[in-house]
Amino acid sequence: MQLEDVLRVFQRSWLLIAGLTILGLLAAGAALAVTTPQYQSTSRLFVSTQARDSASDLLQGSTYTQSRMISYSHLVVQPVVLDPVISSLGLALTSDQLAGHVTANVITDSLILEVTVSEASPQQAADIANAVAAQLVSTITTQIEDPGDGTKPLIAVSIIANASPAANPTTPVSWLYLVVGGVGGLLLAIGLAFLISGFDNRVRSVDDVKRLTDLPILGHFPRQAKVRDRPLLFADDMMSQRAESFxxxxxxxxxxDLAVNHQVLLFTSSIPGEGKTTTSLNLAIALAQTGKKVLYIECDLRRPKSAKYLNVEGAVGLSDVLVSRAELADVLQPGALPSLAILPAGALPPNPSELLGSEQFETLVTAMRHEYDYLILDAPPLLAVTDAAILSRVSDGVIVVVGTAQVKKQQLETSFEILSQVDARVLGIAANFLPRRGVDAYSYYTYGYGSVMPDRAGAEAEAALHLGAQPGQVAHEQPHSRSHRRLPALVELDTIAEATPTAEPAGDDVWKRVRTPSRR
Known part of the structure; x- marks a missing residue:
């Protein structure tokens, strides 16, 4: 995993990371609020050897004292020392309970013993520390080290520092609690972010697409909040970032590929909701703006949407032409530009795949090649039905629309496999819904399109009006003079159909009269 991948994980999960970090800090604050402050007081004792006559006796006594220091530290928490302290101070504790508040420590390379007591009350901590130190001196000199013959003991213990009440609590340490809570929440959030990223198999960026295929990315389209309300390009947004993308x-x-004429372009996607219809429609508009004659054919005979987007009549269309219930010239609808024609899906048939794979449809496409510069076919998603794979036979190239954050990587891979199995000529990818900010954003979108100068925007709108487009209509660059409704009827379709349009039955039998082309 590269640094860029790590940054992507952080960017996608920043809310989770920030939330758990704050939650950790809040938990630390709650722990501070409920934790009782503890105060420590320490008294110090010095252990020495009684004076002897010779140097050898002094050396022997010093060695003996050093060996006894650890034993004295353990003696501090024994009942023989603590029981008298409990009695003298009137503590409501047992010796075992009091032992949990008392610690003894021998300072390294010295004969000094420290007795430390932790209590909620600073005064009580000091009183217990002093009482334990005094009782330890008495226990060592009168019981542990008493020779029993009336002579002085070899070991002498004296208090060199009495405990005093502490001014500040020893625990809890506020900054330490906050650091532990914050860092703990942060580490937990990072772990969860990488875990979620590992299980997240959706395509999130252009780099994700490039890891799955070597196909070129032909178009990059940023995510826009109002694209569902306004899916098509209009005269007042032709200088927008999205318009430039198309x-x-x-x-x-x-x-x-200048050696190949890509006249018939098929748009499809892996699953619904990736934006194939809006992408294909806007490309048709962009091509028509150059004066090219463009025919947009709604080949999604299951869930057509183009008529709704274009606000045209969609009750009759492609399906009716294929079964000879209507003439092509009668169902073609003019687009927002003179050089753009729309062929809606028409009535929803019970056998869409058979219609799209019929000789009638192939003949229709062949005839339209002579009438239009471009044919844009909007096909259903690849994983839902086989229509797109069937339509790839009559197209010069397939563009797969990939909706980032919509399609899963396995679904996209399966779509490529389906197209490969039918030998479809896939031209490339149209990456849709790309994030506009963050590490997943395509760098092209951050250059020059953040805002448009008012005077330039006004000039563009004025130019669009001079070209015949009203505000809210699609702008065009070169008007075309030919009318779509004057196209001659296709005689070939009349000869292929087994019955005339007036003789067709009203039921589903009309859809069964379309022949499927034989395999070559």
């Missing part, structure tokens, strides 16, 4: 897709397709 012009870039138009240019990429026009110069993709």
């Amino acid at each position: 012009r870039a897709l138009r240019t990429n397709l026009q110069y993709f």
Whole structure:
């Protein structure tokens, strides 16, 4: 995993990371509030050897004292020392309970013993420390080290520092609690973020797409909050970042492979909701703006949406033409530009795959090649039905729309496999819903399109009006003079159909009269 991948994980999970870090700090604050402060007081004792006549006796006594220091430290918490302290101070504790508040420590390379007591009351901590030190001196000199013959004991113990009440509590340490709580919450959040990232198999960025395929990214389209309410490009937003993205897709397709004429372009996706219809419609608009004659064919005979987006009549259309219930010239609808024509899906048939794979549809596409510069086919998603795979036979190239944060990596891989199995010529990817900010954002979108100068925007809107577009309508660059409703009827379709449109039954039998082309 590279640094960029780590930054992506942080950027995607920043709310989780910030939330758990704050939660850790709050937990630390709660722990501080409920924790009783503890005060420590320490008294110190010095252990020495009684004076002897010779140097050898002094050396022997010093060695003996050093060996006894650890034993004296353990003696501090024994009942023989603590029981008298409890009695003298009137503590409501047992010797075992009091032992949990008392510690003894021997200072390294010295004969000094420290007795430390922790209590909620600073005065009580000092009183107990002093009482334990005094009782330890008495116990050592009168019981442990008493020779029993009336002579002085070899060991002498004296108090060199009495305990005093502490001014500040020893525990809890506020900053330490906060550091532990904050760092603990942060580490937990980072761990969860990487765990979630490991289980997240959705395509999130252009880099995710590039890891799955070597196909070129022909178009990059940023995520916009109002795209569902306003899916198409209009005259008043032709200088927008999104409009420039479709012009870039138009240019990429026009110069993709100059040796091949990509006249019939098929748009599809892996699953619904990736934006294939809006992408194909806006590309048709972008191509028509250059004066090219464009026919948009709604090939999604299951869930058509183009008629709704374009605000045109969609009750009759492609399906009716394929079964000879209507003439092509009668169902073609003019687009927002003179050089753009729309062929809606029409009535929803019970056998969409058979219609799209029929000889009638292939003949229709072949005839339209002579009438239009571009044919844009909007096909259903690949994983839902086989329609897109069937339509790839009559297209010059397939563009797969990938909706980031919508499609899963396995779904996209399966879509590529389906297209590969039918030998479809996939031109590339149209990456949709790309984030506008953060490490997943495509760098192109941050250059020059954050805002448009008012005078330039006004000039563009005025130019669009001179070209015939009203505010809220699609702008065009070169008007086309030919009318779509004057197209001649397709005689070939009349000869293929087994019955005339007036003789067709009203039921589902009309859809069964379409022949499927034989395999070549």
